[in-house]
Amino acid sequence: MLPSFRYVRPRSVAEAVKVLSEPGARVHAGGTDLLGCLRDEVFDAKSVVSLSGLSDLKGISETKDGGLRIGALVTLSEIAWHPGIAKGWPALAQGAAAAASPQLRNQGTLGGNLCQRPRCWYFRGDFDCARKGGELCYAVEGENTYHAIFGGSGCFIVHPSDTASPLVALQATVRIAGPKGTRSLPVEKLFVLPAVDHTRETVLAPGEIVTEILLPPPLAGGKGLYRKVRARGAWDFALGGVALALSVKDGKVAAARVVLSGVAPVPWRVPEVEKLLVGHVLDAKRAAEAAELAVKGAEPMSGNDYKVPLVRGAVEEALLSLV
Amino acid sequence: MKLFSDGSVNVNTGAADIGTGTKTVMSQVVAEELGVPLEKIQIEHADTGTTQYSGPSGGSKTVPSDMPAARAAAIEVRTKLLKGAADEMKLPVEELALAGGEVVSTKDPAKKLAVTAVPLLQRQQVLVGVGTRGPNVEGKVISMFATHFAEVEVNTRTGEVTVTRLLAAQDSARVMNRLTFECQVQGGLVMGLGLGRTEERVLDRQTGKMCNANWHDYKIPTALDVPAEQKVHSVDLVDTECNTVGAKGVGEPSTIPTAAAIANAVHDAVGVRVPDSPITPPRLMALLAARGKKG
Numbered sequence: 001m002l003p004s005f006r007y008v009r010p011r012s013v014a015e016a017v018k019v020l021s022e023p024g025a026r027v028h029a030g031g032t033d034l035l036g037c038l039r040d041e042v043f044d045a046k047s048v049v050s051l052s053g054l055s056d057l058k059g060i061s062e063t064k065d066g067g068l069r070i071g072a073l074v075t076l077s078e079i080a081w082h083p084g085i086a087k088g089w090p091a092l093a094q095g096a097a098a099a100a101s102p103q104l105r106n107q108g109t110l111g112g113n114l115c116q117r118p119r120c121w122y123f124r125g126d127f128d129c130a131r132k133g134g135e136l137c138y139a140v141e142g143e144n145t146y147h148a149i150f151g152g153s154g155c156f157i158v159h160p161s162d163t164a165s166p167l168v169a170l171q172a173t174v175r176i177a178g179p180k181g182t183r184s185l186p187v188e189k190l191f192v193l194p195a196v197d198h199t200r201e202t203v204l205a206p207g208e209i210v211t212e213i214l215l216p217p218p219l220a221g222g223k224g225l226y227r228k229v230r231a232r233g234a235w236d237f238a239l240g241g242v243a244l245a246l247s248v249k250d251g252k253v254a255a256a257r258v259v260l261s262g263v264a265p266v267p268w269r270v271p272e273v274e275k276l277l278v279g280h281v282l283d284a285k286r287a288a289e290a291a292e293l294a295v296k297g298a299e300p301m302s303g304n305d306y307k308v309p310l311v312r313g314a315v316e317e318a319l320l321s322l323v
Numbered sequence: 324m325k326l327f328s329d330g331s332v333n334v335n336t337g338a339a340d341i342g343t344g345t346k347t348v349m350s351q352v353v354a355e356e357l358g359v360p361l362e363k364i365q366i367e368h369a370d371t372g373t374t375q376y377s378g379p380s381g382g383s384k385t386v387p388s389d390m391p392a393a394r395a396a397a398i399e400v401r402t403k404l405l406k407g408a409a410d411e412m413k414l415p416v417e418e419l420a421l422a423g424g425e426v427v428s429t430k431d432p433a434k435k436l437a438v439t440a441v442p443l444l445q446r447q448q449v450l451v452g453v454g455t456r457g458p459n460v461e462g463k464v465i466s467m468f469a470t471h472f473a474e475v476e477v478n479t480r481t482g483e484v485t486v487t488r489l490l491a492a493q494d495s496a497r498v499m500n501r502l503t504f505e506c507q508v509q510g511g512l513v514m515g516l517g518l519g520r521t522e523e524r525v526l527d528r529q530t531g532k533m534c535n536a537n538w539h540d541y542k543i544p545t546a547l548d549v550p551a552e553q554k555v556h557s558v559d560l561v562d563t564e565c566n567t568v569g570a571k572g573v574g575e576p577s578t579i580p581t582a583a584a585i586a587n588a589v590h591d592a593v594g595v596r597v598p599d600s601p602i603t604p605p606r607l608m609a610l611l612a613a614r615g616k617k618g
Contacts, residue, residue, distance in 0.1 A: 121534040142527050143534050145605050229481045231603045232521045233547025239604055306605045309612040313480025
């Protein structure tokens with residue numbers, strides 16, 4: 001049941017930041033995640049602060065350097081259908097298109113997709129789990145088919161976003177507004193591993209909101225994609241996936257960013273794989289080696305060891321499709 | 324069943340229509356017996372306060388159980404009506420037939436009388452018939468049969484399964500209505516596809532609580548999971564002994580074989596037997612990887 005809360009619709013970022021700094025305030029962008037969490041009583045809200053009145057947070061525009069500025073309130077549908085994004089930053093367009101369902105993509109925003117709460121059924125369900133302040137991560141001894149094979153400790157969620165991994169691969173920057181002013185971070189630095197703090201997913205302090213995402217210009221000879229493996233054709237989170245952003249010069253890989261999704265509590269970058277690719281021709285042999293390296297060090301739980309071959313297969317297939 | 328003096332019919336029955344076409348098919352049965360158009364028939368049904376007894380909607384038995392009862396009720400009304408008409412027309416009752424809201428002589432079509440002009444009906448304002456459905460013929464086993472065919476594509480790198488085609492062939496004896504039959508079998512295929520590919524209840528082994536009691540984690544198939552080509556074929560075998568309408572049921576056989584057909588198709592594609600449903604990437608990938616290790 002929805003809790004009783006105060007609804008606030010600020011007219012400026014400064015006002016939004018002010019009301020969001022108050023205890024019990026929850027930010028409402030698209031609401032696709034917030035309303036589910038409130039109805040399922042995952043957390044409470046004293047006030048719900050809608051960002052819908054903030055036109056500064058909307059729109060997609062080119063930056064001076066040939067990059068792109070995407071407002072935090074831009075919907076996943078807008079990103080998925082934007083011809084410029086599909087051409088210059090295909091991994092992001094494909095990530096946005098792979099998320100959720102058409103209705104949810106029409107409503108869900110990029111900022112919200114980055115800041116959504118985890119989908120772990122112990123976190124969402126009637127379990128006093130560690131992420132909600134309890135003693136246990138129930139996934140350790142329980143039903144962990146969909147849980148992490150990398151980066152878990154004390155909590156084994158996987159990050160649910162399909163746009164986060166592409167944005168990390170594309171070296172995007174996130175701009176944040178808060179009580180102490182604005183700041184910028186690489187998207188890669190937005191997320192928090194459970195070893196650091198298992199009760200939150202982002203570094204956002206109380207009152208802080210994501211205002212925009214900045215993409216650097218496309219690399220010369222750039223290629224990229226997002227490959228998501230899921231259990232059903234739509235409205236499903238990743239069992240495993242990979243975002244690739246490569247550039248190819250004279251037949252050889254000049255730069256590479258490889259970021260896995262659905263396997264860790266944060267978008268999981270694999271720098272060793274990037275090193276293996278750079279400076280070499282991408283062929284079937286190297287793709288297979290890279291895929292093997294991508295899952296090296298994985299620590300599967302009782303029910304998710306399938307993710308190791310699955311992610312290896314997805315990475316190999318994704319790399320081969322760029323050959 | 325009541326035939327009113329304006330020629331309209333009310334059928335009072337316990338049988339429910341849970342989207343399976345019960346009302347449509349029952350109207351057809353009554354229309355055929357009484358020679359009245361479908362739009363003159365009102366089905367008043369499935370209200371425990373006001374309707375006659377019927378069994379529940381299940382067991383693939385609404386058509387074979389309730390339609391013979393409707394037919395028997397219609398025959399009783401028809402018998403009363405024709406007797407009344409025969410008296411008025413001074414013709415033997417065997418000579419009379421019902422069609423288009425009229426009683427007509429089969430020997431001389433010029434001799435006819437509107438149903439609404441039959442004095443018995445005018446006098447009583449309503450003719451009532453009650454029908455029941457008795458037991459099956461002794462020693463006769465009545466079963467439906469269905470065969471499903473599945474074609475799949477398997478991504479051996481990821482364990483993803485795409486069902487590309489489904490075909491159902493079903494023996495329900497007489498098909499009462501092609502559209503409702505086909506729609507029900509199509510729906511059965513999708514339910515079977517859910518069992519075969521995506522739907523699964525997950526219980527937490529530590530607490531016994533259900534992990535996926537919501538429409539996101541409990542995955543019913545979406546439009547993207549249903550194959551673009553999904554065909555339904557009726558075998559159309561004749562069975563004159565099963566009941567007085569010659570129809571067997573439809574529902575369950577349309578959903579029973581699907582998951583097994585998909586599992587067999589997966590085996591045919593990649594040589595792996597998946598003994599549990601649904602066949603998800605986690606389950607299939609684990610088996611494919613285990614086979615890879617064995618060499």
